Each structure stands twice: as C-alpha cells, then as structure tokens.
Amino acid sequence: MLSRSQRNSVITHSAAALVGVALGWLALPLWRGALMAWHETGYGTLVETCDTAMRDHLQAKMTAANVPSRAAADALYASEVGLFTCQDYDLYQKRLLQWGLREAELAQMRLKAIEARATDLKEVVATHEIRF
Numbered sequence: 001m002l003s004r005s006q007r008n009s010v011i012t013h014s015a016a017a018l019v020g021v022a023l024g025w026l027a028l029p030l031w032r033g034a035l036m037a038w039h040e041t042g043y044g045t046l047v048e049t050c051d052t053a054m055r056d057h058l059q060a061k062m063t064a065a066n067v068p069s070r071a072a073a074d075a076l077y078a079s080e081v082g083l084f085t086c087q088d089y090d091l092y093q094k095r096l097l098q099w100g101l102r103e104a105e106l107a108q109m110r111l112k113a114i115e116a117r118a119t120d121l122k123e124v125v126a127t128h129e130i131r132f
Contacts, residue, residue, distance in 0.1 A: 028100070035101055036109055043096065043106075044113030046089040051114075053082040 060079040064072040093106060 032101055032105055035096065035099055036105055039092075039096060040109055040112065043092060043109050044116065046085065046092055047110050047113040048117060050086040050089040053079070053085050057083055 057076075057079040060072070060076040064076045096106060
C-alpha cells in the first residue's frame with residue numbers, strides 16, 4: 001500500500017505530465033507556423049530552382065529525342081547537372097519534415113513560392129503545366 005506522501009507524489013507527477021502533454025499539443029501549431037515563416041524564403045527559392053531545372057531537363061530531353069545533335073546532347077547533359085539543385089531541395093524538405101512540418105504545410109509553402117513569382121493566373125497555370 002502506498003503511503004500518503006507517495007500517493008500525493010504520484011498524483012502531482014501525473015498532473016504535471018498531463019499539463020506538459022497538453023501544453024505541447026497546444027504549442028505544436030505555433031511551432032509549425034514559426035517553422036513555416038522562418039524557412040519560407042529559402043524553401044521557396046529551392047522550389048523555384050528545382051522546378052526550373054526539371055522543366056529545362058524535360059525540354060532538353062525532348063529536343064535531344066526529336067533533333068539529335070551534339071548541341072542537343074550537350075544541352076541535355078547541362079540540364080542533368082542542373083538537376084542537382086533538386087537534391088538540395090529534397091534534403092531541405094526532409095529536414096523540415098524531421099523538425100515537425102507535415103506534407104500539407106510543405107505543399108502550402110510550395111504554392112506560396114509559385115504564386116509569389118507569378119503575377120497573373122496565366123503564369124500560375126504555366127508553372128504547373130508540363131508541355132510536350
């Protein structure tokens with residue numbers, strides 16, 4: 001049987017643990033919001049550079065397939081080297097996931113980056129389009 005002081009100790013420790021969990025749960029949205037605000041510019045820049053590199057690679061690949069030449073092969077190689085920026089983007093994204101951001105929040109940050117560089121709806125649509 002627990003003594004009175006042991007019982008009080010269990011109760012106070014349990015209450016402190018519950019308060020800590022509640023505070024942590026309530027603070028999580030604030031933490032995520034702060035992370036998003038802090039990393040929005042850097043992440044947005046990497047989104048743009050990776051998006052541009054993927055578009056350039058697709059265009060170079062299609063050009064090399066349709067009109068094979070030494071210049072097309074060189075352009076394809078250069079565009080493949082440009083894809084290394086996507087590795088930086090991926091590593092940054094993984095780091096943000098480790099710090100507690102969810103995929104939905106990362107998607108929101110990506111959309112903000114795309115919308116920030118577009119001045120009208122046509123540019124937003126063109127950004128999301130892949131042309132063949």
